[in-house]
Amino acid sequence: MDTFVFSLTVLLAGGLFALLAFRQFSLMKAGYIALTVSGSLIGLYAIKVPLVDGTLVTFSITWLHLFTLSFRLDSLSAFFLIPIFAVCPLAVFYSFHYMDNAAQRGRVAVNYFFLTLLIISMALVATADNVISFALVWELMSLSSFFLVMHDYQKKTTRRAGYIYFIFSHVGAMFIFAAFALAYSYTGTFDFLSFADIPGNIKIIVFFLALVGFGSKAGIFPLHMWLPHAHPAAPSNISAIMSGVMIKMGIYGIFRLYANLGVTDLIFGEAVLTLGIISGILGVVYALGKHDLKKLLAYHSVENIGIILIGTGIGMIGIASENMVMASFGFAGGLLHVLNHSIFKSLLFFGAGAVLQKTGVRHIDQLGGLMKRMPTTGKTFLIGSVSISGLPPFNGFVSEFLIYYGAFHGLTLGGSSFIFTMLAILSLAIIGGLAAACFSKVVGVVFLGEPRTEKAAGAFEPGFTMTLPMILLAATCVVIGVFPEPFVLAAFQGLKSIKTLHLVDVNEVAMIVGNLAFAARLFLGVFVFSVLIRKFFYFKKEITEGATWGCGFTQPTTKMQYTGTSYAISIVDFFRPFVHIRTNYSGISRIFPGRTTYNTRVDDIAETALMDRIVSPVLYLLAKLRWIQHGHIQLYIGYIIVTIIVLLLFI
Amino acid sequence: MINVTESILVITLLSVLLSLGSTRLIALVKIMALQGIMVSLTPLFLRGDDSLGSGAIIFFQIMILIKGLLIPSLLYMAVKKIAIKREIEPIIGYHASILVGLVILIISVFITSHLRLSLPAGHDMVLITAITTMAAGFFLMMARSKAITQVIGYLMLENGIYLIGTALTKHSHTLYVVEFGVLLDLLVGVMIMGIILHNINSAFDDADTTLLRRLKD
Numbered sequence: 098m099d100t101f102v103f104s105l106t107v108l109l110a111g112g113l114f115a116l117l118a119f120r121q122f123s124l125m126k127a128g129y130i131a132l133t134v135s136g137s138l139i140g141l142y143a144i145k146v147p148l149v150d151g152t153l154v155t156f157s158i159t160w161l162h163l164f165t166l167s168f169r170l171d172s173l174s175a176f177f178l179i180p181i182f183a184v185c186p187l188a189v190f191y192s193f194h195y196m197d198n199a200a201q202r203g204r205v206a207v208n209y210f211f212l213t214l215l216i217i218s219m220a221l222v223a224t225a226d227n228v229i230s231f232a233l234v235w236e237l238m239s240l241s242s243f244f245l246v247m248h249d250y251q252k253k254t255t256r257r258a259g260y261i262y263f264i265f266s267h268v269g270a271m272f273i274f275a276a277f278a279l280a281y282s283y284t285g286t287f288d289f290l291s292f293a294d295i296p297g298n299i300k301i302i303v304f305f306l307a308l309v310g311f312g313s314k315a316g317i318f319p320l321h322m323w324l325p326h327a328h329p330a331a332p333s334n335i336s337a338i339m340s341g342v343m344i345k346m347g348i349y350g351i352f353r354l355y356a357n358l359g360v361t362d363l364i365f366g367e368a369v370l371t372l373g374i375i376s377g378i379l380g381v382v383y384a385l386g387k388h389d390l391k392k393l394l395a396y397h398s399v400e401n402i403g404i405i406l407i408g409t410g411i412g413m414i415g416i417a418s419e420n421m422v423m424a425s426f427g428f429a430g431g432l433l434h435v436l437n438h439s440i441f442k443s444l445l446f447f448g449a450g451a452v453l454q455k456t457g458v459r460h461i462d463q464l465g466g467l468m469k470r471m472p473t474t475g476k477t478f479l480i481g482s483v484s485i486s487g488l489p490p491f492n493g494f495v496s497e498f499l500i501y502y503g504a505f506h507g508l509t510l511g512g513s514s515f516i517f518t519m520l521a522i523l524s525l526a527i528i529g530g531l532a533a534a535c536f537s538k539v540v541g542v543v544f545l546g547e548p549r550t551e552k553a554a555g556a557f558e559p560g561f562t563m564t565l566p567m568i569l570l571a572a573t574c575v576v577i578g579v580f581p582e583p584f585v586l587a588a589f590q591g592l593k594s595i596k597t598l599h600l601v602d603v604n605e606v607a608m609i610v611g612n613l614a615f616a617a618r619l620f621l622g623v624f625v626f627s628v629l630i631r632k633f634f635y636f637k638k639e640i641t642e643g644a645t646w647g648c649g650f651t652q653p654t655t656k657m658q659y660t661g662t663s664y665a666i667s668i669v670d671f672f673r674p675f676v677h678i679r680t681n682y683s684g685i686s687r688i689f690p691g692r693t694t695y696n697t698r699v700d701d702i703a704e705t706a707l708m709d710r711i712v713s714p715v716l717y718l719l720a721k722l723r724w725i726q727h728g729h730i731q732l733y734i735g736y737i738i739v740t741i742i743v744l745l746l747f748i
Numbered sequence: 749m750i751n752v753t754e755s756i757l758v759i760t761l762l763s764v765l766l767s768l769g770s771t772r773l774i775a776l777v778k779i780m781a782l783q784g785i786m787v788s789l790t791p792l793f794l795r796g797d798d799s800l801g802s803g804a805i806i807f808f809q810i811m812i813l814i815k816g817l818l819i820p821s822l823l824y825m826a827v828k829k830i831a832i833k834r835e836i837e838p839i840i841g842y843h844a845s846i847l848v849g850l851v852i853l854i855i856s857v858f859i860t861s862h863l864r865l866s867l868p869a870g871h872d873m874v875l876i877t878a879i880t881t882m883a884a885g886f887f888l889m890m891a892r893s894k895a896i897t898q899v900i901g902y903l904m905l906e907n908g909i910y911l912i913g914t915a916l917t918k919h920s921h922t923l924y925v926v927e928f929g930v931l932l933d934l935l936v937g938v939m940i941m942g943i944i945l946h947n948i949n950s951a952f953d954d955a956d957t958t959l960l961r962r963l964k965d
Contacts, residue, residue, distance in 0.1 A: 729888040730898065732840060738886050 099223070100143035101170060102156065105217050107136035117630045119206030122199045126192070129209050129324040131191045133216070141219065148175040148590055154224065160694075165285070166233065169226035173356065176432060176591030177223040177349045180439035182343045187332040187566035193666040194560030195334055195454060207334070208248050214241035217339065222346050226278045227287040236467075237272065237312075239266040243344055246331045247328065258323075258330035261465035266322040269313030269365055273350070276277025276306035292357040299359050301473030303483045304365060307354050311683060315347025317406065320701045322391050322400045325387070328390045328395035329459065333450020340398045340445035345435050346404055352432075355413065356595040362515065363417040370410025371515050374524040377403025381531040385538065385665040388460050392451045394442070400528060401438040405431045407521050408500040411507060414514050416597050421517075423506040425495075425592065425601045430499030433588040437492040437577065441484040448478035449564050452543065455556040461542045462555045463499060468544040468643070471558050473543040477567040482536035484574045487529045490617035490624075492577035498613055499585065501525060531668065535555075538664045546658045579617050585610045662697055669699060677702055753793045757877045758915045760786045760911075761853065764884045767904065773896060777823045780900055787881075787907045790874060791914045807928060814931055819903065820936050826896060830949040840891040848891075852873030852883045865916075874915035882908025892914040895948055899941045906934050 111132030118125040147170050157167035170178075189212065196205045218237040243266065247259040284291040295303065314322040324344075328336040334725050355365065380399030387393045408431025415424025440569035450476045452467060453459055470477035484491035504525070509516035544582060548554040558564065591608055592598055603689050647653050669676055677700035683693050725736075763783040770776045788811040838845065856879035860872055885904030888897060910927060 477923075731893070734886065734889045734898075 100139060101154065101176065101220075104136050104138075104140035106222060107132055107139060108213055108217055109506060111136060112210040115209035115213070120206075121405055124204040125206060125209075126196070127201070127499070127695045130186075130189050130193060133213070133556070134186040135358060137182040137186040137216075138302070138562075139177065143180070144170065144175040144178045147172055147208055148156055148587060157226075160229075161611040164229045166230040167226045168221065168230060170224050172595045173349075173591045173594035174223045176294060176587060177345060178220060178370065178436065179587075180345060180436055181216065181219050181320070182225065182394050183572075184341050184383065184439050184443045185212075185338055185571060186279075188338045188443060188447075190462075190564045191337075191450070191563050192334045193562040193570035195450055196332065197560075197564055197660070204248065208245060208617055211241045211244040212338070213337070215245060215343065218348055219343060223349055226289055228281060228289070229287050230276060231289070232270075232277065235270060238343065238346065239263075239270060239377065242266075242335075242339055245335045246327045246340070248332050248335065249330065252330075255330040262323040262327040265313050265320065265648045269310040269320070271307075271395035272306050272607060273310030276303045276310065276354075279306065280302050288666075289353070289357050292354070293359040295358070297360075297362075298372065299361070300360050301364065303361055304354060304358060304360065304370070308368070311347040311350035311354075312372065314350070315344045315402050316376070316399045317372050317402060318379055318399065319403075321376065321380070322701065322707065323702050324395040324398055325383075325392045325701070328398075328446075329389055329391040332715075333391070333446050333453060336394070337443035337450070340446060341439040342397060345439060346407075348431075348435055351406075352595070353408065356597075361417050363414065366410050366413030366415075366417050367513065367517055368410075369406050369413055370521055373403045373406025373410050375402065375403070375406075376405060377528045378524055378531070379672075379675060380671060380689060381528050381535060382676055383699065383701060385531060385535045385552045386669045386676060386678070388461050388661040390452065390461055390464075390539070391446070392457055392534070393461075394445055394449060395537070396443075397532070398438075400440065400532065401434065401485070403502070404525065404528060405438070406433045407431070407525060408434060408496070411518065411521055412598070413498060414507060414517060418507075418510050418514055420506060420510065421599050422601050423503045424512075424598055425589065425606075426499050426504075428504065428592050429585065429588045429606075430496050430501075430503060430596065432591055433499060433585060434493075434496035435479065436584065436588070437484070437496045437574075439572050440570050440577070441481045441491075441493060443573070444477060444481040444567055445485065447563065447570070448474050449483065452556070453558045454563075455559060456552045458550065458552055461539060462600065463550045464543045465546045465655065465658065466544075466548040467556055470548075470554075470556045473558060473564045474567065475540075477564075477571040478544065480571040480574055482540050482580070486533040487538050488533065490578040490621040491574045492581075493569070493574075494617070495578060495581040497525065497529065502609065509724065515660070533669055535665070538661055541659065542661045547655045547660070549655045571653075579614065580613050581617070582610050583609065598665030655670070666697065676700075677705060704710075753790065754807075754873060756786050756793060757791055757873050760877050764820065764881055764904070765846055765849045767900070768849040768884060768888065769842050770807075773827050773844060773894070774824070776897070776900055777820050777827060780823070780903055781816050781820035783881075783904070783907060785812055787910055788812045788815050790911060794871070794874065794914065797818065799815065812933065814935060815907075819935065821924060822938050822942060823896065826899075826945055830946060838891060839893055844889070845891060848887055849880075849884055850961075851889065852881050856880045856883065871915045874911055878908050878911030878915055880908070881905075881911060884908075895941070895945050899938060899945075900938070902941075903934070 111129050114132060116131040118128060153169060153171050155167065155169045157165050159293055160166050161622060165549060188211075192205075192209075196208070198205075216232045218241060221234040222231065225234055243259060243263050245419055246262050247255060248257045250259070254429075279299065280292055280295055281287065290302070292300075296322060309320070313323075315691045316324045326341070328340055331339060335560055351369070376399050380396050380401075380403055384393045384396035387396060408427050408429075411427030412424045412429075412431060413427075415421065415427055426479055449459075451471065452464065455671065456464060456467075480491065484493040487493040487497040501522065504518050504522045507514060507521075510518065548556075585606065586603070588598060589603070592600060646658050650657075666678075669678065678697055679700065680695075680697045683694045685693055758782060762780050763786065767776055767779045767783070782868075786806060786941060792808060840848070854877070856876050859879060860875045865872075865875075882905055885901045885908055888901035888904060890901075892898070892901070910930075913927065
């Protein structure tokens, strides 16, 4: 644990350095990056031992003479610490050229400081070992990320997004604390390990209360509403960390609570699986319907959380029906997808940030043709897109394959488990297909074709600190896809903390993964081979290049290209009962029509339902009480007195 | 023989009534200084023959210094600096206020006897004074419109709370620590209110809190 604490200390030193040295803008950024990267590297070194041989490291401190804050680093924590210590330094490195406005240097320093707090608190969330320390660092995580979202606080939309995030994270935290309080009332200790002693029916309540809380952090479907607001509002490196790493802490909470409760009932698996299916499908459908680049990526986070939950749900069902092959592979797939998603989602957010910085627009229908202007960004974004769609030979395929493998083993079960497993397989297939459709839309509209606006035409490649993290992450996508063995084994190692799970033999895992790796390499080989063949046949032949989508027109215009809406609307339309599509079309009436307008927007049903069913009635009721606020200080003091008297009388 | 504790309490009560009836801010500040000193002295005489520790003596000295000197002088400076043109401006008139003060006194006697606490001899008088002071502080906050009178009402409220603490608790060292913390809060509160007063005054040309109504949304 000493190494781990040391790494956190180095990180904290980086944050404080940023605050102290903010007047020297470049020095501050360079020093902060150096300290954060070295702190993260030390952290990676610290988690190596628990991850490899599963030794526990603990440390605890007393706080206020009353509470013991204890932290424990086991293999599950260690696995969740990998994305924290691997992705965060890249995001910090990325910020060197991304946050290049020297006029805002004070604000950047504050941003760095809160980023440090976020990294430290996430690392501590993943290691917290009792209720008090968990609640404390969880709250620290929510608050520091709130300040990060509020970076551009002068914009009204940013403030709104920040408040939405604040409300969601704190309502979620309230549910988590309620679950802990309920558990405490039965165990009488703050220790996480004592959760196993709670009576069975209370365990169910504790789990589902906490699931609401963790779900609102992770972005499970009806509780995901803060994601599409907060991610576009935050700076891109922050979105990358929040979407890639922070929301995984919600998943970690679910894993940890499940392990500590030691439950084996079927209902947990079925509930988690159902939530996963809903989040997965609707997340990707809304992603198809949205045309704001970062909002779209935010909905993809919802989708990927859905995939992770499907894996987890398969695992839980496997444990409940004592099918350990299904359980092991389901959990391992979910866990590996946590790592994979953190890699390709941060890669995609980095790409989106680069596009945003160089063009200033987020709407994909105003972009286009960026592959020629920003080749590195475009190619790495393409690799990220293929990975997130779960296609071989990249990393998304590996984790989804493990989930499929577990799910197919579940088809031997009878009764409701069979139906749920079947649904899981079907929805995974649907999600994969829709994700591929969505990313062909994004890559096609943003990076291919011709630029639709002046801003897109003037884009150029960003600085090396922005492209280098993207290249590294894209390379990691390929490495995990082609050499998956160590990563899969690490995920299996992480699962050793779940006591109810009896893992399948390592040799069997190695064999399956070996076959998978062989298939991926074969696929890669075929791909490279066909590229070489193409090169060979076109060698020394005359190649003429025309404008994209030129198609022999004498007067081609950029408006002839597919737009995001036209590409996706037919798919989105299919899911109409779950998606609100509002269309405004002025229509064409005469032979020489006048100015015609057409626009559609896709509304999130969870958001409209929340607005119509809860927020509006509450606002209506509260508006009736506005007379209480009249502006007389004297009467306000009167309220205080009345309250005190009433309290004295009744208590 | 004159009972010193009771004389102090009577002076405190009189200062409360006087503050309710006073028409001038400067006079009110002076009354508050007197009240602060009296309140700080009460526990000293209430203790009887126990010996005082050196910590307690230092505490009482600082307490008298802050309540009797520092806070009133801050208030005095505030009154002078923002040059309040019109004086107190009551929402409830002076004579009615004094009448209310007397009613509060009667009610607090009633409450004290009604509570039937087993207090040591002499402490019930402290409790009566405490409740009166507290309630009168609240009343002063509600019944006057100048922002500075609200500060003074708040101070009076704190005096009352301190007296309640004195009446109900055994004197131990930790009590002083808590009281000292409250006192620091109070000091900072008064300083902040001074700044706010200055801002209200520059924004509205007057420190009248009825003008703050414009700020509501």
